[in-house]
Amino acid sequence: MPEYILLLNQPEAKFDHLSPEEIQSLIAKYSAWRDGLIKRNLLCGGNKLVDRTNRILRTENGKVLVTEGPFSESQEILGGYFIVEAPNYDEAVAIARTCPHLIDGQSIELRQIDITPPPTQH
Amino acid sequence: MTEPTTIPAPTQHPDQPAAQSIDQLVAHLFRREFGRIVSHLTRILGARHLDLAEDVVQHAMLQALNLWPFQGIPNHPKSWLTQVAYHRALDILKRDRRLDFCEDEGELELKAQLKPRPFHPPGEALHFTNEVADEQLSLIFVCCHPSLPRPASVALTLRVVCGFGIAEIARAYLSTEIAITQRLVRAKRTIRDQNIRFEVPGPTQLPDRLEAVLDVLYLLFTEGYAATTGDCLIKNDLCAEAIRLTTSLAENAVTAQPQVHALLALMLFQAARLPARTDAAGDLLLLEEQDRTLWDRSMIHKGLRHLGQAAHGDHLSTYHLQAELAAAHATTECFALTDWEHILTLYDLLRQMQPTPVVLINRAIALAQVEGPAAALDALESIPYDDHGQRYRLRHAAEGEFHRQLGNLPQARTFFQRALSCAQTDPERRFLERKLKSLQKNALRRDDEAKGDTSKGL
Numbered sequence: 001m002p003e004y005i006l007l008l009n010q011p012e013a014k015f016d017h018l019s020p021e022e023i024q025s026l027i028a029k030y031s032a033w034r035d036g037l038i039k040r041n042l043l044c045g046g047n048k049l050v051d052r053t054n055r056i057l058r059t060e061n062g063k064v065l066v067t068e069g070p071f072s073e074s075q076e077i078l079g080g081y082f083i084v085e086a087p088n089y090d091e092a093v094a095i096a097r098t099c100p101h102l103i104d105g106q107s108i109e110l111r112q113i114d115i116t117p118p119p120t121q122h
Numbered sequence: 123m124t125e126p127t128t129i130p131a132p133t134q135h136p137d138q139p140a141a142q143s144i145d146q147l148v149a150h151l152f153r154r155e156f157g158r159i160v161s162h163l164t165r166i167l168g169a170r171h172l173d174l175a176e177d178v179v180q181h182a183m184l185q186a187l188n189l190w191p192f193q194g195i196p197n198h199p200k201s202w203l204t205q206v207a208y209h210r211a212l213d214i215l216k217r218d219r220r221l222d223f224c225e226d227e228g229e230l231e232l233k234a235q236l237k238p239r240p241f242h243p244p245g246e247a248l249h250f251t252n253e254v255a256d257e258q259l260s261l262i263f264v265c266c267h268p269s270l271p272r273p274a275s276v277a278l279t280l281r282v283v284c285g286f287g288i289a290e291i292a293r294a295y296l297s298t299e300i301a302i303t304q305r306l307v308r309a310k311r312t313i314r315d316q317n318i319r320f321e322v323p324g325p326t327q328l329p330d331r332l333e334a335v336l337d338v339l340y341l342l343f344t345e346g347y348a349a350t351t352g353d354c355l356i357k358n359d360l361c362a363e364a365i366r367l368t369t370s371l372a373e374n375a376v377t378a379q380p381q382v383h384a385l386l387a388l389m390l391f392q393a394a395r396l397p398a399r400t401d402a403a404g405d406l407l408l409l410e411e412q413d414r415t416l417w418d419r420s421m422i423h424k425g426l427r428h429l430g431q432a433a434h435g436d437h438l439s440t441y442h443l444q445a446e447l448a449a450a451h452a453t454t455e456c457f458a459l460t461d462w463e464h465i466l467t468l469y470d471l472l473r474q475m476q477p478t479p480v481v482l483i484n485r486a487i488a489l490a491q492v493e494g495p496a497a498a499l500d501a502l503e504s505i506p507y508d509d510h511g512q513r514y515r516l517r518h519a520a521e522g523e524f525h526r527q528l529g530n531l532p533q534a535r536t537f538f539q540r541a542l543s544c545a546q547t548d549p550e551r552r553f554l555e556r557k558l559k560s561l562q563k564n565a566l567r568r569d570d571e572a573k574g575d576t577s578k579g580l
Contacts, residue, residue: 021153
């Protein structure tokens with residue numbers, strides 16, 4: 001089955017002031033979503049990305065420039081990702097749609113992972 | 123950059139996620155753990171580091187929010203949270219120590235606790251229930267130290283002992299987050315400046331210190347119980363927390379004084395009535411209108427048991443009298459059987475010890491039942507007005523009711539309208555509007571009767 005990656009975007013430092021009760025309730029939501037996928041054998045993995053490790057490297061005139069990533073409050077940064085299996089892109093959208101990450105001010109970018117096998121050698 | 127913090131390794135490789143059940147997160151687990159870990163860290167590091175303890179536990183919980191969605195809930199969530207908090211505390215202590223170089227005792231103990239068991243430590247296995255309960259009590263005594271203003275103690279207790287968030291405290295007390303934050307900062311500074319110790323006070327200090335603690339717990343409870351303002355769910359939690367903490371005092375050999383049992387009994391009797399206090403639409407019901415079969419019998423029984431345990435020693439506290447009053451209502455089958463003379467006697471005693479407007483108004487209400495509305499009105503009129511707007515509502519509503527019973531309908535209307543203008547919640551407003559409407563009906567009926575009379579006379 002094709003694999004899809006859910007790239008979770010969020011503004012920085014959004015959760016600092018949550019209460020223990022609110023934190024627990026958010027975790028419970030993620031956990032329920034995750035458990036559902038695991039039961040259907042659709043979750044391949046996922047990870048949190050460490051905050052504030054977002055330097056951007058690019059070349060200009062052959063020289064590599066390293067800049068700090070977007071740190072302004074309004075800009076979204078990539079906070080983590082999930083990899084799921086789904087029969088097709090629409091099904092993957094359906095999975096992403098139910099992800100608890102989708103609250104106001106946050107977004108998910110959904111991409112199919114290209115796993116085209118290498119051509120067989122004769 | 124954020125501080126480097128050691129995070130326990132995930133229990134399984136993220137590529138092969140195992141099913142984790144959310145059942146592991148029992149209700150209020152994070153809130154409870156917040157208080158437990160803060161208490162424990164404060165015991166190790168001293169009350170002057172309460173701020174640090176609070177910060178690192180909040181940090182640990184945010185880390186859980188960061189990681190558990192991806193890694194699943196760990197097998198031992200409590201240990202995980204404890205460990206992350208301890209590591210964070212050590213990191214910060216190490217960073218700060220660069221200035222004064224020597225490791226302090228607390229830091230060493232913290233290290234020792236982290237060393238031998240890589241993943242299982244302080245959370246569950248190491249601690250006996252008693253130890254945890256004692257730490258929590260010590261923290262309560264720190265938060266409710268007599269040198270702190272009461273509102274500050276209430277907020278601090280809710281934050282560090284009960285694990286409420288700043289916004290939740292602000293919601294419960296109709297205050298702003300900034301105001302609550304400032305209150306907490308000032309309280310923690312006082313604790314540091316006065317070098318308040320993390321301990322359950324010894325026998326000589328106990329009476330004064332305990333009085334302050336009971337005061338705060340009672341404030342916490344009444345804020346939750348009062349159907350005045352603020353978020354309803356949070357308010358129920360305040361009652362539950364007040365009962366939980368008072369129970370912990372009642373279960374400790376040193377602090378289980380008669381007045382503690384009395385306060386606990388009072389809270390239990392009042393909380394037992396909570397389910398019957400509003401109707402299906404959320405409207406307030408008077409004691410007279412409540413369905414007493416909805417009262418929580420087991421709570422009332424518990425209350426009676428503690429009231430029995432309160433009957434020792436020679437000190438009669440206001441909590442004793444208030445608990446007796448609440449018991450009188452809680453153990454009466456129906457409103458008509460209420461022993462108002464007994465209740466009035468108790469209010470007379472309470473009035474001598476605590477002549478506050480609330481006590482005097484409630485006494486007048488009992489007096490109305492014994493001697494009638496005219497005597498009650500006289501009693502109400504002699505109560506001085508204070509600056510607490512909320513009490514006017516109760517007072518004006520009572521004045522309106524007594525006038526209604528005496529048939530002075532215009533005066534009754536005036537007072538109910540005054541009460542309405544001080545009302546703070548929708549159920550209260552609806553209650554008073556109902557009262558006003560029924561007055562109008564009565565007035566119309568009387569007009570009709572009067573007309574009928576005149577027509578007869580003609």
